Amino acid sequence: MEFWRVPLDTNTIEIAHGEVHIIEDRCKGCGYCIEFCPRSILAFAERFNAKGYHPPEVLRPEGCVNCHYCEIICPEFAIFSVAAPPPAPTA
Numbered sequence: 001m002e003f004w005r006v007p008l009d010t011n012t013i014e015i016a017h018g019e020v021h022i023i024e025d026r027c028k029g030c031g032y033c034i035e036f037c038p039r040s041i042l043a044f045a046e047r048f049n050a051k052g053y054h055p056p057e058v059l060r061p062e063g064c065v066n067c068h069y070c071e072i073i074c075p076e077f078a079i080f081s082v083a084a085p086p087p088a089p090t091a
Contacts, residue, residue: 018066018081020058026078029053033070033079039063042070 027049034042034056041064045057056079070079
């Protein structure tokens with residue numbers, strides 16, 4: 001999507017980046033984190049955890065903005081995110 005107007009301070013704005021960690025054996029496969037992730041970076045994994053559920057997996061780790069919403073919504077406290085350095089720009 002291209003905009004006809006560009007903000008003057010785009011070089012000074014830093015977008016937060018995060019790294020998602022999943023404790024697979026705690027997950028019960030409810031899918032709340034997948035459903036409500038604002039950046040849609042999670043999906044169900046093909047593998048099973050120890051409880052027999054499909055835990056989430058991170059599809060696009062560079063898309064995480066460290067909003068912590070997955071942590072807040074998880075009833076089993078099986079997922080969390082930590083601040084990460086921004087990914088290196090690709091040329």
